[in-house]
Amino acid sequence: MKRDIWEEKIKTCKERDFKFTTVSGLPVKALYTPDDLKDFDYDRDLGYPGEFPFVRGVYTNMYRGRLWTMRQFSGFGTPRDTNKRYKYLLKHGQTGLSVAFDFPTLYGRDSDDPFSRGEVGKCGVAIDTLRDMEILFDGIPLEQISTSMTINPPAAMLLAMYLVVGEKQGVPKKVLTGTIQNDMLKEYQAQKTWIYPPEPSMRIITDIMAYCAEKVPKWNTISISGYHIREAGSTALQELAFTLKNGFTYVEYGIRAGLSVDKFAPRLSFFFNSHLDFFEEIAKYRAARRIWARLMQDKYNAQNPRSYLMRFHTQTAGCTLTAQQPENNIMRTAFQALAAVLGGTQSLHTNSMDETYALPTEKAVKIALRTQQLIAYETGVPNTIDPLGGSYYVEKLTNELEKGAYEYFEKIDKLGGVVKAIEKGFFQKEISRSAYEYQKKLERKEKYHVGVNIFEEDEKPDIEILKIPKEVERAQIKAVKKVRRERNNRKVKEALKDLRKAAASGENLMPRILECVRVYATLGEMCNTLKEEFGEYHEPIIF
Amino acid sequence: MGRKIRVLVGKPGLDGHDRGAKVVAAALRDAGMEVIYTGLHQTCESIVEAAIQEDVDIIGLSILSGAHMTLFPRVLELLKKKRATDIIVIGGGIIPADDMKRLEKKGVKKLFGPGTPTAEIVAWIKENAAARAKKESRRKVSKRTKKKTSKKSKKKSGKRK
Numbered sequence: 001m002k003r004d005i006w007e008e009k010i011k012t013c014k015e016r017d018f019k020f021t022t023v024s025g026l027p028v029k030a031l032y033t034p035d036d037l038k039d040f041d042y043d044r045d046l047g048y049p050g051e052f053p054f055v056r057g058v059y060t061n062m063y064r065g066r067l068w069t070m071r072q073f074s075g076f077g078t079p080r081d082t083n084k085r086y087k088y089l090l091k092h093g094q095t096g097l098s099v100a101f102d103f104p105t106l107y108g109r110d111s112d113d114p115f116s117r118g119e120v121g122k123c124g125v126a127i128d129t130l131r132d133m134e135i136l137f138d139g140i141p142l143e144q145i146s147t148s149m150t151i152n153p154p155a156a157m158l159l160a161m162y163l164v165v166g167e168k169q170g171v172p173k174k175v176l177t178g179t180i181q182n183d184m185l186k187e188y189q190a191q192k193t194w195i196y197p198p199e200p201s202m203r204i205i206t207d208i209m210a211y212c213a214e215k216v217p218k219w220n221t222i223s224i225s226g227y228h229i230r231e232a233g234s235t236a237l238q239e240l241a242f243t244l245k246n247g248f249t250y251v252e253y254g255i256r257a258g259l260s261v262d263k264f265a266p267r268l269s270f271f272f273n274s275h276l277d278f279f280e281e282i283a284k285y286r287a288a289r290r291i292w293a294r295l296m297q298d299k300y301n302a303q304n305p306r307s308y309l310m311r312f313h314t315q316t317a318g319c320t321l322t323a324q325q326p327e328n329n330i331m332r333t334a335f336q337a338l339a340a341v342l343g344g345t346q347s348l349h350t351n352s353m354d355e356t357y358a359l360p361t362e363k364a365v366k367i368a369l370r371t372q373q374l375i376a377y378e379t380g381v382p383n384t385i386d387p388l389g390g391s392y393y394v395e396k397l398t399n400e401l402e403k404g405a406y407e408y409f410e411k412i413d414k415l416g417g418v419v420k421a422i423e424k425g426f427f428q429k430e431i432s433r434s435a436y437e438y439q440k441k442l443e444r445k446e447k448y449h450v451g452v453n454i455f456e457e458d459e460k461p462d463i464e465i466l467k468i469p470k471e472v473e474r475a476q477i478k479a480v481k482k483v484r485r486e487r488n489n490r491k492v493k494e495a496l497k498d499l500r501k502a503a504a505s506g507e508n509l510m511p512r513i514l515e516c517v518r519v520y521a522t523l524g525e526m527c528n529t530l531k532e533e534f535g536e537y538h539e540p541i542i543f
Numbered sequence: 544m545g546r547k548i549r550v551l552v553g554k555p556g557l558d559g560h561d562r563g564a565k566v567v568a569a570a571l572r573d574a575g576m577e578v579i580y581t582g583l584h585q586t587c588e589s590i591v592e593a594a595i596q597e598d599v600d601i602i603g604l605s606i607l608s609g610a611h612m613t614l615f616p617r618v619l620e621l622l623k624k625k626r627a628t629d630i631i632v633i634g635g636g637i638i639p640a641d642d643m644k645r646l647e648k649k650g651v652k653k654l655f656g657p658g659t660p661t662a663e664i665v666a667w668i669k670e671n672a673a674a675r676a677k678k679e680s681r682r683k684v685s686k687r688t689k690k691k692t693s694k695k696s697k698k699k700s701g702k703r704k
Contacts, residue, residue, distance in 0.1 A: 103557035103608050115586070118613025119557055192559030192583050233562050319562070323657045356657050357639050358609070432565045439566050443660050452658045465639045468609065541582040 003033070019446050023277035023438075024235035026400060032392035040395065045290075049385045053293040055286045055398070056386040057344040058309040063382035069347040070372045071148060073315065075100035075125035076359050077472045078479075079135040082125040085362075086140060092366060093373060097140070098148040098349060100124035100359075101158075106193045108154040108527030111476040121472035123359070124150075128480040129520050133161040134168065143171045147178035148223070148313065148347075153195040155182035156208055156509060157526050160517040163216065179220035179269060179313070182208060185246040185418055189427035191228035192539070195527055198419045200534035204509060205250065206257040209264040211510035220269040222250055223313065229427075230273035231319045233435020236284050239273060240401055241408035242427060244291050249418040251300050261300055265307035269346075274336040275317040281336070282388060283397035285312065285343030291402055313347035314340035321356050325451035326461050329353035334371045341375055342388055348372055354463055361466045425540050480522060487520040495519050496529045503533040547577045548672040549599040553590040554583050555618065558608035563635060563657075567603065570661035571668070587617040595627050600672040604634040611638050611646065619650045631671055635659065 010030060020028045040046075047053055050060035059065065072089055075082045086097055101124040104116035110128050111120045120126050127133060137147075142165065151158045159180050166176050184201040187194050194201070205222065212219045226234075226243030234242065247268060254264050270288065274281050292310035296302045316336035321329040333350050340348050350368040352360030360368070375381055388394045415421040422428075441447045448454045495516040502512040509530075516526050552568045554561055561583055572578045579597050581590055594602050606614060615634060622628050628650075635655040638646070643654045652671065655664055 103610075107557050109557075115557060118610035119608055122609030123558075123607075187559075192561060193557075231560075231562070233566070356637060358637065432562075432569070435562050436566050436569045439570070439661060443662060449658070453660075460640065465641075467639075539582060541580060 006031075022236070022280040022397075023275055023447065024237050024280060025437075026237070026280070026397070032396055034392065036392050036396040037399075045399075046389060046395075052297070052305075052308065054289045054309060056389050058289065058311055058346070062344060062385045063341075063376075064385070067376050067382060068341065068345055068372075069096040069146065069313075070094050070369060070376075071096040071098040071313070071347055071349050072352075072365055072369055073098040073100050073150065073349050074360075074365065075102070076123075076466070077121040077125065077468055078475055079125055079127065079132040081121075081472070083136055083138055083140070086136075088362060089365070089369065090140070090145075092369060094369060096146045096148060096347065099136070099150060101149075101151055102126045103193075105154070105158075105523060106151065108157070108195050108523055110522050110524035111473065111480050113524055118473075120476050122468050126472075126476045127158065127161070128476070128522050128524070129483045130161050130164055130517050131483050131520065132479070133158075133165050137162075137165050137169075141171075142166045142169055143175050148181075149178065150181050152181055152184055152187050152191070152193055153201065154523055154527055155180040156204055156513050157517065157523055159208065159216075159219075160510065160513045163514065164517050173216045174218065176216055177218045179223045180208075181223045181225060181271070183222050183225045183246065183271075185249060185422070186225050186228055186243070188422045188537070188539070189229060189242060189246075190232035190234070190431060191225075194537045194539075195531060196534040197537045198422060200530075201537075202253050202419070203257075203506075204530075206253055206259070207509045209250075209254055209267070210257065210259055211508055212267065213259065213263045217267075219267065221264065221267050223269050223271045224250065225271040227271050227273045227315055229431060230275060230317065232431045233319075233438060234431045235434050236275060236277065236280050237401055237404045238408070238430060238434060240284050240288055240291075241405040243270065243272070244288060244405060245409055245412050245418055247292065248295060248300070251296070255300070261296075261302050262304035262307050265296065265300075265302055266304060266309070270310055270312035272312055272314050272340075272345075273317050274314050274340040274343075276320050276332070276336070278335060278339050279388075279394055279397055280401075281339040282343045283394055283401050285314075285340070285345065286386075286394070286398045287401040287405065288312070289344075290398070291405055311346045313349070314343070314345040315349040316340070316351045318351050318355055320449075321351060321353070322449060322451050323356040323461070325457060326353045326356065326463055328451055329356070330367055330371065333368060334375075337371055338375055338379075338381065341381055342386075344386060354465060357463070358465045358467070361464050363464065423540075428540075483520050484522070491519040492516070492521045492525070495521055496525060499526065500529050500533055503530055547575060548601070548668060549577045549579070549597060550601045550603055550668065550672075551579045551581065551590070551594045551597060551599040552603045552605065553581045553585055553593075554605055555585050555587050555590055555614045556606065556608055556610045557584060558606060558610070559583055560607045561605070563607075564603075564605035567605070567635070567661060567664060570665060574665040574669075576665075576668070587614055587621055591618060591621040591625060591627070594622075594630055595625055599630060600675050601631045601633060601668055604632065604636075606634065606636040606638070609637070611636065612642055615646050615651050616649050629675060631675060633667075635664075 049057035103119040105127045209221045212221045224247040226239040230239040289310045293308040316333045337350050350371045352364035352368040354364045499512040568578050568580045631652045633653045
């Protein structure tokens with residue numbers, strides 16, 4: 001047997017002084033062989049693209065039919081500034097929009113709220129009222145573009161604004177395509193933007209699912225996001241396990257709210273990170289598809305095959321970018337983007353090299369977009385489906401990640417489910433432990449980061465940085481005050497009163513929110529109205 | 544100095560990215576310091592209040608949202624108002640080099656960029672907090688002598704006079 005000979009030989013080979021593990025710490029063997037896949041059954045465990053259990057991709061011909069949607073997450077300054085950037089990106093071949101909101105908007109606060117000081121237009125675009133949304137999409141035909149909005153606690157309000165902008169452009173709701181992130185569970189676990197406690201947040205989400213299933217059928221109502229869990233420091237396995245478990249929790253809440261699973265599940269989509277470990281990332285996406293398909297069928301009794309499809313957007317890992325030698329970030333992003341494509345993503349956002357300093361400049365964001373275009377048009381990678389399928393290593397890793405995810409599911413179930421586990425700080429503790437361990441690995445040089453702990457240079461980087469001028473805040477405060485002055489305040493008061501009543505009675509909130517938006521109620525007014533009914537969330541402090 | 548170095552790690556503003564703050568907090572604790580972590584979404588007022596109440600040597604602020612040019616100076620201003628400028632303010636986060644220079648001019652003692660090893664932060668704090676501790680012992684002496692004479696004014700201006 002040749003294997004014996006090889007095994008004897010490799011024992012005598014000198015190895016580099018390095019711990020061979022994935023970024024997440026899973027051990028990596030020198031070689032993978034058919035022995036690693038002894039019980040592997042092609043039809044059961046892999047199947048064909050577009051066929052159960054969808055490991056090889058959710059669509060029959062994948063990128064040979066249509067490339068992934070190229071999005072760059074963008075937003076800064078006033079709606080007018082961002083509108084200009086969108087037109088720039090669309091001109092350079094971007095195929096979908098992805099709106100980044102500033103912190104006050106993410107928290108449902110107006111630009112003139114005292115807590116918004118210093119934050120307006122900084123990390124994204126400021127949206128206070130429908131007027132801002134009209135400017136944001138001015139001259140952008142909503143029937144031709146799919147828009148993803150990274151918004152969570154006030155997702156219902158921003159979606160309502162988008163729908164009304166569509167109305168004003170003459171685009172019916174049933175034609176609009178896009179996504180709201182609307183994933184509150186991961187907010188409590190990782191990204192930490194919240195307004196209300198978990199239970200009312202879940203109610204708002206099921207209201208959105210119910211409303212969209214009827215009125216906005218092509219809208220993705222939740223983008224279940226592992227991205228932020230990973231950025232907060234989790235391992236790939238934790239990202240996979242927590243994200244999928246969150247996904248199933250939305251399914252359970254939907255069913256409990258009386259919705260038919262096949263009516264809302266096809267509109268749930270996912271959002272993953274693409275980190276540094278090439279093969280581990282690819283295996284993560286493949287495992288996620290198999291877990292979702294199997295449990296949706298076996299546990300949640302979905303009948304519609306579309307309910308089994310785990311479609312996902314990917315963003316390259318912002319947390320892996322370095323302030324040192326920032327140009328290297330272009331290469332990091334390219335490898336991560338390639339992993340996402342090999343993993344079968346439906347949509348991709350590549351980070352810009354300057355993001356460890358500020359929001360990207362036009363030049364940096366164009367390089368990031370070109371990175372995707374190079375993969376799509378020059379590498380040949382999208383020409384065959386799941387080219388790593390059958391790789392002993394990738395299949396083994398896929399199996400290991402799947403197994404690890406099921407172990408986490410059990411642990412979370414024992415804690416009483418996701419919401420209970422959040423209240424107990426389970427996810428928060430797991431994630432910050434992993435973040436700290438990763439940092440220690442870097443400092444012990446068990447993991448390398450070029451420019452940070454190996455091949456360091458003293459030179460200060462010299463790259464252009466985007467600056468958000470102070471005038472943005474002043475202009476935005478002026479704009480929201482002007483809207484308050486010019487609108488019909490009696491109508492606003494009535495609409496807010498109706499919203500509060502709906503919150504108390506359990507009636508679906510979406511139609512009431514739409515009413516508020518139409519009469520130019522501000523985001524802060526709507527969110528505060530619900531706060532009176534639902535209360536506010538306070539996090540247990542854990543580090 | 545006889546007691547542990549006390550550090551308050553604070554997250555002012557609306558920014559929810561607390562990975563860096565928590566990693567640093569854990570590293571400082573492992574290095575034998577007493578660490579108070581404020582949790583998210585704190586106002587500058589509440590951070591300064593807590594720092595004074597806990598009698599910390601250092602306030603470490605972490606800001607990623609871009610609001611650093613508003614929030615850092617605000618903390619410094621409040622410390623001045625409360626006559627607690629002996630508390631050293633340091634920080635980290637996503638802060639462009641130009642802004643770092645300007646903030647250091649305004650009185651932020653040290654800013655650590657992304658990728659800084661935690662050991663470097665620990666070493667800096669040990670060195671600089673020691674200098675403060677010496678000053679503090681002088682301050683404490685004067686505090687003790689004042690205590691007898693002016694209880695009223697002490698009440699008025701808070702714990703740290």
